[in-house]
Amino acid sequence: MLSVLRRNRLELTDENFNRLLPDYLRLAARLYFTPIRIAQMAAQWLTEDDAKTVLDIGAGVGKFCVAGASLNSSFYFGIEYRESVAKVANDMISTFQLSNSIVQHGNALDIDFRDFDAFYMYNPFFENLSSSRRLNDEVELAGSLYSHYSGEVRRKLDGSRPGTRLVTFHGNNFDAPESFKKVQEAEGGLLKLWVRR
Numbered sequence: 001m002l003s004v005l006r007r008n009r010l011e012l013t014d015e016n017f018n019r020l021l022p023d024y025l026r027l028a029a030r031l032y033f034t035p036i037r038i039a040q041m042a043a044q045w046l047t048e049d050d051a052k053t054v055l056d057i058g059a060g061v062g063k064f065c066v067a068g069a070s071l072n073s074s075f076y077f078g079i080e081y082r083e084s085v086a087k088v089a090n091d092m093i094s095t096f097q098l099s100n101s102i103v104q105h106g107n108a109l110d111i112d113f114r115d116f117d118a119f120y121m122y123n124p125f126f127e128n129l130s131s132s133r134r135l136n137d138e139v140e141l142a143g144s145l146y147s148h149y150s151g152e153v154r155r156k157l158d159g160s161r162p163g164t165r166l167v168t169f170h171g172n173n174f175d176a177p178e179s180f181k182k183v184q185e186a187e188g189g190l191l192k193l194w195v196r197r
């Protein structure tokens with residue numbers, strides 16, 4: 001099947017993307033992964049100022065990375081804590097025949113944010129607060145980790161260059177650092193666009 005998809009370059013829609021996921025991830029997609037339309041909108045804004053490298057902090061199955069890399073030639077790098085999920089993301093990147101994206105297995109806290117021009121975040125640490133809504137039990141999650149991870153990511157973002165763009169989606173539990181100014185909201189306030197002062 002994959003060779004047929006590759007020959008015909010599958011159209012990037014939520015339906016086409018989600019149906020290629022393992023069953024439990026497909027069922028989780030609506031809650032856990034960015035819709036393609038939103039991901040494209042975010043990627044467009046993040047790169048319109050010539051950002052060459054974009055980091056998805058908690059990349060999941062790579063939906064934002066695939067949507068961005070299909071849109072333009074910037075490089076979309078994802079970091080994903082769960083090894084099996086990072087593998088699915090890289091399978092999706094291959095399926096959609098994209099050479100300008102990769103998802104690395106690891107912890108976002110181990111990434112040097114200074115290597116990136118722009119950032120995307122869809123509530124990566126929320127699962128630490130909600131024991132009943134977890135994607136799987138592959139990694140350690142705990143309420144106490146939420147503020148630790150959020151604080152460390154805020155500190156790393158704070159170290160970015162003036163003009164750096166950040167998009168948060170469903171980030172109501174995450175405050176961008178004071179050094180970022182919110183310049184726009186969309187999707188009823190779920191999507192927030194920020195620029196480093």
Ligand SMILES: C[S@@+](CC[C@H](N)C(=O)[O-])C[C@H]1O[C@@H](n2cnc3c(N)ncnc32)[C@H](O)[C@@H]1O
Binds near residue numbers: 080123
């Ligand atoms: C809500 S999903 C968003 C996925 C993707 N960014 C998207 O928009 O489709 C958040 C992801 O962050 C990952 N995550 C949680 N904590 C992380 C950490 N410390 N480092 C890297 N990834 C993490 C989770 O495993 C999950 O796949």
